[in-house]
Amino acid sequence: MTPKTPSVRALSRYLLRPQASLHSRCHSKPHSRQYSAAAAGARLNMPLEYDSTPLLHHTSKSALANPELPEHIRKGQTKRINLYTAVNEALRHALQIDERVLVFGEDIQFGGVFRCTMNLAADFGTDRVFNTPLSEQGLVGFAIGAAAEGMRPVAEVQFADYVFPAFDQIHNEAAKYRYRSGSTGVHCGGLTIRMPCGSVGHGALYHTQSPEALFTHTPGLRVVVPRSPVQAKGLLLSSIRAADPVIFMEPKILYRAAVEQVPVDAYHLPLDKAEVLKTGKDVTIISYGTPLYTCSAAIAAAEKDFGCSVELIDLRTIYPWDRETVLDSVKKTGRAIVVHESMMNAGVGAEVAATIQEQAFLRLEAPVKRVAGWATHTGLVFEKIIIPDVTRVYDAIKKTIDY
Amino acid sequence: MPFRCSARRLQLQRLPTPCNASRTVRAPWQCRGVASTANAEKVLFPGALNSEFTNTLEFLRPSKSKGAISTYRCLNQYGEVIDKSTGADTTDEEAIELYKNMVQLSIMDLLMFEAQRQGRLSFYMVSAGEEGISIGSASALHPSDVIFTQYRESGVYLQRGFTLAQFMNQLFANSSDNGLGRNMPVHYGSKELNIHTISSTLATQIPHAAGAAYALKLQNAGIVGRIGAPTAGEETTERVAVCFFGEGAASEGDFHSALNIAATRQVPCIFICRNNGYAISTPTSDQYRGDGIAARGAGYGIDTLRVDGNDIFAVRRAVKEARKLALEDGGRPVLVECMAYRVGHHSTSDDSFAYRQRVEVEDWKRRDNPITRLRKWMEGRGVWDEEKEKKLRSGTRKEVLRAFEEAEKQKKPNIKHAFTDVWEEITEEQRAHVSEMADILKRYPKEYDLEGYEGGAQGLDELLQKR
Numbered sequence: 001m002t003p004k005t006p007s008v009r010a011l012s013r014y015l016l017r018p019q020a021s022l023h024s025r026c027h028s029k030p031h032s033r034q035y036s037a038a039a040a041g042a043r044l045n046m047p048l049e050y051d052s053t054p055l056l057h058h059t060s061k062s063a064l065a066n067p068e069l070p071e072h073i074r075k076g077q078t079k080r081i082n083l084y085t086a087v088n089e090a091l092r093h094a095l096q097i098d099e100r101v102l103v104f105g106e107d108i109q110f111g112g113v114f115r116c117t118m119n120l121a122a123d124f125g126t127d128r129v130f131n132t133p134l135s136e137q138g139l140v141g142f143a144i145g146a147a148a149e150g151m152r153p154v155a156e157v158q159f160a161d162y163v164f165p166a167f168d169q170i171h172n173e174a175a176k177y178r179y180r181s182g183s184t185g186v187h188c189g190g191l192t193i194r195m196p197c198g199s200v201g202h203g204a205l206y207h208t209q210s211p212e213a214l215f216t217h218t219p220g221l222r223v224v225v226p227r228s229p230v231q232a233k234g235l236l237l238s239s240i241r242a243a244d245p246v247i248f249m250e251p252k253i254l255y256r257a258a259v260e261q262v263p264v265d266a267y268h269l270p271l272d273k274a275e276v277l278k279t280g281k282d283v284t285i286i287s288y289g290t291p292l293y294t295c296s297a298a299i300a301a302a303e304k305d306f307g308c309s310v311e312l313i314d315l316r317t318i319y320p321w322d323r324e325t326v327l328d329s330v331k332k333t334g335r336a337i338v339v340h341e342s343m344m345n346a347g348v349g350a351e352v353a354a355t356i357q358e359q360a361f362l363r364l365e366a367p368v369k370r371v372a373g374w375a376t377h378t379g380l381v382f383e384k385i386i387i388p389d390v391t392r393v394y395d396a397i398k399k400t401i402d403y
Numbered sequence: 404m405p406f407r408c409s410a411r412r413l414q415l416q417r418l419p420t421p422c423n424a425s426r427t428v429r430a431p432w433q434c435r436g437v438a439s440t441a442n443a444e445k446v447l448f449p450g451a452l453n454s455e456f457t458n459t460l461e462f463l464r465p466s467k468s469k470g471a472i473s474t475y476r477c478l479n480q481y482g483e484v485i486d487k488s489t490g491a492d493t494t495d496e497e498a499i500e501l502y503k504n505m506v507q508l509s510i511m512d513l514l515m516f517e518a519q520r521q522g523r524l525s526f527y528m529v530s531a532g533e534e535g536i537s538i539g540s541a542s543a544l545h546p547s548d549v550i551f552t553q554y555r556e557s558g559v560y561l562q563r564g565f566t567l568a569q570f571m572n573q574l575f576a577n578s579s580d581n582g583l584g585r586n587m588p589v590h591y592g593s594k595e596l597n598i599h600t601i602s603s604t605l606a607t608q609i610p611h612a613a614g615a616a617y618a619l620k621l622q623n624a625g626i627v628g629r630i631g632a633p634t635a636g637e638e639t640t641e642r643v644a645v646c647f648f649g650e651g652a653a654s655e656g657d658f659h660s661a662l663n664i665a666a667t668r669q670v671p672c673i674f675i676c677r678n679n680g681y682a683i684s685t686p687t688s689d690q691y692r693g694d695g696i697a698a699r700g701a702g703y704g705i706d707t708l709r710v711d712g713n714d715i716f717a718v719r720r721a722v723k724e725a726r727k728l729a730l731e732d733g734g735r736p737v738l739v740e741c742m743a744y745r746v747g748h749h750s751t752s753d754d755s756f757a758y759r760q761r762v763e764v765e766d767w768k769r770r771d772n773p774i775t776r777l778r779k780w781m782e783g784r785g786v787w788d789e790e791k792e793k794k795l796r797s798g799t800r801k802e803v804l805r806a807f808e809e810a811e812k813q814k815k816p817n818i819k820h821a822f823t824d825v826w827e828e829i830t831e832e833q834r835a836h837v838s839e840m841a842d843i844l845k846r847y848p849k850e851y852d853l854e855g856y857e858g859g860a861q862g863l864d865e866l867l868q869k870r
Contacts, residue, residue: 099627102617127626133667138660141610142668145644148599148611149549149618150630165656172604173611179824180602182583184594189827219825219833243827272831320830 044301044390048257048293055277055296056228056260063230063261068269078261083254086229086262087116087194090236091154093266095124098152100190101240103129105139105156113158114196114255140166140193144174147188147245154240160197160249161206167214174245175220189243192236196252197225198290198341199387204380210289210342215247216319216351222246222271223318225289227254229262231316234269242271251290274322276329280311283335283400286326286352288315291339291388298393308401318348326352327359334365335400341387344372366403371396471694474742475721476711480771482779484716491716492723495786501542501562501715502781503795505534505774508558510799511567512747514807515574519751523811524574526588530555532713532746535773536677537647538562539718540741544645544726547633549615550598551608551646554589555677559647563596567803571810578857583824584816605648606655609674612646613665613736616672619644620734623671643671643729650740651682653696662703662736671734673725674705677712679745684758700738712741713773716780746772815855818862829866837866 038046050056057063060078081089094101103120109131111118121129132139136157143155157163163170170193178187197210215223222244226232232250239246277292278299285295292314299310311329315321330336336356338349349370356368371388378386448454477491478484484491491498512529519527530537537558544550552559557570569581573591576584582592582600592600599611619642621627629640652658653676665672676696680687693699700707706728710721718741725737744767748755755764781787822833829837841863844851853860 100630127621127624130668133660133663135656135660135663137656138610138613138664141607141657141661142614142617142664145551145611145614145616146618147614149615149644151614151618151621151627153614168604169607169610169657173602173607176602178827180582180586180590181592181594181600182585182820182824183581184592184600186592186594186599187824187827222826320826320832323831 044298044394045384046297046390048297050257050259050293053293053296055292056258057230057262058260060261063263066230068234068273069263069267073263073265073267077264079264080259081229081262082256082259083226083229083232083250084114084116084256086233087236087250088118088120089262090233090240090266091117091120092123094152094154094237094240095120095128097266098240099128100150101128101152101154102146103154103156104132104143105194106132106134106158108132108156112156114252116194116250116255117156136162136164136166137169140169141173143191143193144169144177144188144245147191148177148186150190152190152192152240154192154194157193157195159207159209159252160195160211161209163193163195163211166193170215170221170245170247171218175218177220177245179220187243188245190240191245192239192242192248193246194236194248194250196255197249198251198253199378199383200253201383202380203378203383205377208378208383210249210340212247212249212318212340213342213347213351216321216348220245221319223249224271224316225249225251225318226316227251227289227292227314228258229260231269233262234267235271235316237266238268238271241268246271249289253290269316271317272320272322273316274325275314275316276311276325277314278310278312280309280333282308282310282333283337283397284311284313284326284329284333285337285339285393285397286313286315287339288318288348289341291341291393294388294390295339295393298390298397301390302394302397306398306401308397310397315348315352321352323355323359327356330356330360331363334363335403336364337369337371337393337396337400339371339388339393339396340373342373343375344370345375347372366400369396369400465693465698468694472697472707472709474709474711475717476714477716477720478714478776478780480776482776482781482783484780489720491780492720493716495781495784497542498777498781499786501538502774502777502787503799504538504558504561505715505777506795507567507799507803508534508538508561509774510796511557511570511803514800514803516747516751518807524588524751526751527574528554528589528750529747530557532767532772533677533679533741533743534558535715535777536675536712536718536741536743539715539773540645540647540675540722540739543719543722545642547597547642548726549612549619549642549644550596551612551615551644552591552598552601553605553608553648553652553677554601554603555649556647557589557591560591560593560596560598563593563598565591565593565596565598567806568809569593571806572813575810575813576815577810577813578816579810579813580816583820585820606652606657606661609646609648609652609655609657609661610664612644612672612674613661613668613670616644616665616670616734616736617668620668620670623730624733641671641730643673643726643734645673645675647675647677649682650676650678650680650687650696651685651690653699654682654690662699662705662738665736666703666705669733669735671729672736673722673729674736674738675722676738676740677743678740679712679743681745681749681755681759683749683753684755686759695740695742697738697740703736705736705738707738707740709740709742712743713771713776715773715777743773814857817858817865818853818856818860819858819866822863822866834866837863841867 063078064074108117109121143153146153199208226235338352353368515527518524537556541559541562572579574588590601623641697709844860
């Protein structure tokens with residue numbers, strides 16, 4: 001007999017064994033917690049349906065139809081994996097083909113707190129896959145030094161929220177290394193810094209942040225945010241191969257949630273191209289990472305309710321970003337909405353909106369709308385009113401079309 | 404950060420389901436805590452395995468300890484070798500070379516400081532009082548060892564073969580400057596000499612050195628193939644990384660994180676601290692309260708030595724020995740604290756008499772400095788005299804001035820270098836910016852004086868054509 005509310009005894013047992021969940025049913029459904037459930041009368045803000053979203057490749061055929069994949073991959077096999085496994089596979093491949101690749105960070109060796117580095121230390125040795133002391137400035141600085149001596153370090157910052165101690169190293173050192181070295185040609189382009197980012201429903205102030213805008217203000221860096229396992233694998237491999245330092249931000253809510261068919265062999269996706277996920281003619285939505293799923297749900301509802309047609313663009317690489325694809329789309333639709341999780345103030349949306357205003361002014365039929373986090377911090381129980389949801393994107397489409 | 408740690412642990416078990424690594428990887432030096440028994444002689448806490456129990460409640464009090472860590476020296480202030488059995492570890496010819504380099508550095512410093520005062524250079528920093536540290540340590544290293552410097556180590560470049568022309572080109576940021584005119588004066592760098600380009604941000608180079616040393620460790624061990632062509636005449640494949648920094652920079656978090664990660668990864672890295680008593684105006688009493696920087700080494704588990712920085716022979720022996728140690732058993736970090744006194748101003752933007760007595764500086768100049776100490780030794784050996792000294796000084800002065808004038812005449816680099824090398828390739832955004840700037844230059848030619856730049860106002864055109 002399982003009591004509905006845990007007894008004090010059960011609670012103390014839980015405290016003794018922190019791995020055990022209070023409710024055994026939580027094991028199978030980690031996302032169906034009370035605080036992330038939909039409101040009783042909700043029609044728009046329903047839990048995101050990763051199983052059926054058109055943004056993920058549910059069949060091998062659709063995954064292999066991607067024209068960006070090379071010919072031999074498109075003829076190859078796929079398997080259904082989630083995002084952390086895709087990251088793991090990319091790292092595994094990179095370690096396999098290039099002896100200069102190193103994978104390190106806090107708690108990497110046992111597999112990482114998000115399992116992204118599972119079994120890598122055992123298979124490639126602790127010389128190449130290892131734990132570092134708990135110091136972000138130290139491990140990023142260490143990575144820069146190793147990269148400057150020709151290695152290809154893939155450093156992990158455990159949460160994007162904790163990248164700030166390394167901010168000086170990233171902004172003043174990694175980004176400027178090639179520039180200041182001048183004709184000596186020394187650079188740290190082999191560097192990739194991975195970090196889980198974004199909201200998870202209960203991350204509060206320091207397990208929720210998406211600080212990409214702080215890095216898009218730094219020339220010399222590439223900032224990449226994948227939205228799916230296929231992207232995570234292809235973009236991470238390109239990032240590791242790239243000759244510029246890359247900030248690779250992994251939306252952690254997708255680690256397990258986003259599951260799709262992914263080519264088994266290694267492949268690379270371009271670091272300077274946005275992807276049009278859905279074509280439309282009335283309004284363009286530009287986003288990246290997790291909010292794309294929110295946008296997709298909002299678009300489905302809006303198209304049904306208003307009979308409009310919405311184009312959805314995934315930026316993929318936030319900086320330097322693909323202006324051409326975005327501008328072409330907005331010139332066609334005449335309306336644009338930018339959606340991201342992090343704060344609106346001076347966020348990526350500001351840059352995209354300003355560029356659209358500057359380059360497509362005469363084609364605009366409505367102001368460029370930004371749907372983003374409010375200018376506040378993500379207090380634990382307030383997340384659902386701070387992070388953009390389906391309702392806010394839906395309303396933005398309505399307002400933009402009605403303008 | 405206890406909050407953060409617990410938050411992470413919480414995250415660990417909440418976000419993904421708990422991770423039970425199928426294979427646990429454990430290197431030999433990793434320890435596993437074993438529960439202690441009631442009458443065990445030693446505590447077996449995993450964080451300090453060798454700690455013994457005590458019944459005495461006694462705080463470890465550095466303020467009450469016997470005294471400071473000793474300072475190693477070979478020569479006394481009169482240039483006499485103290486331990487005759489070890490001697491000075493050098494030939495007369497080699498010592499004279501070192502002396503000449505120190506003199507050249509000090510003459511270059513005097514002239515360039517003056518040039519800045521005349522407005523011919525934008526900025527300068529002298530090495531006065533610390534010539535022995537940079538030149539002595541560089542002479543004890545292998546040319547293929549990788550070096551990271553802070554900015555008061557011009558002697559390292561000089562000793563490794565950076566030419567007067569290269570110094571001057573960098574100071575004038577002219578078209579021959581290998582920094583392409585992007586850096587402030589004194590921010591030298593050289594690929595051939597294996598010295599990474601200086602950045603103004605203090606202490607950031609310390610973790611870089613640890614990371615570079617790790618790359619070298621893997622290459623030394625053959626886990627990764629040698630990256631980059633070996634230096635000409637390189638007989639050894641084993642390399643170390645060397646990092647210079649001042650005692651002020653050692654207060655930065657980067658110092659802490661670098662020494663810690665260097666120790667945990669056991670990298671062949673020599674950390675050389677120049678403790679010259681001041682960080683701009685801040686005396687060491689406001690910088691730290693421990694026994695200098697050397698006292699921190701043991702805390703990180705790093706072999707450490709304090710050396711008399713005014714004694715070039717002591718510095719050389721220390722660094723030579725440190726290099727041997729650093730390469731032992733696959734690699735380990737070593738910390739060397741070189742004691743000195745910053746005789747000059749912090750930089751040309753600083754008047755140090757605002758915070759220290761002129762007499763204190765004069766006293767140091769007169770009483771002891773690395774150049775006169777070596778000169779006394781050479782005179783004691785009968786290999787140097789007043790005439791040679793005069794000849795060296797006037798000759799060097801001429802050489803420096805010739806290089807100075809040569810560099811001053813040269814044009815500034817092409818203005819395209821304002822945009823290149825930010826990324827490997829010019830980005831679309833940059834191309835738009837270049838084209839906008841080129842348009843401005845075309846329409847307001849009189850507002851910009853670009854005659855002095857190589858290629859003039861047309862410099863940007865090349866970037867626009869390249870498509």
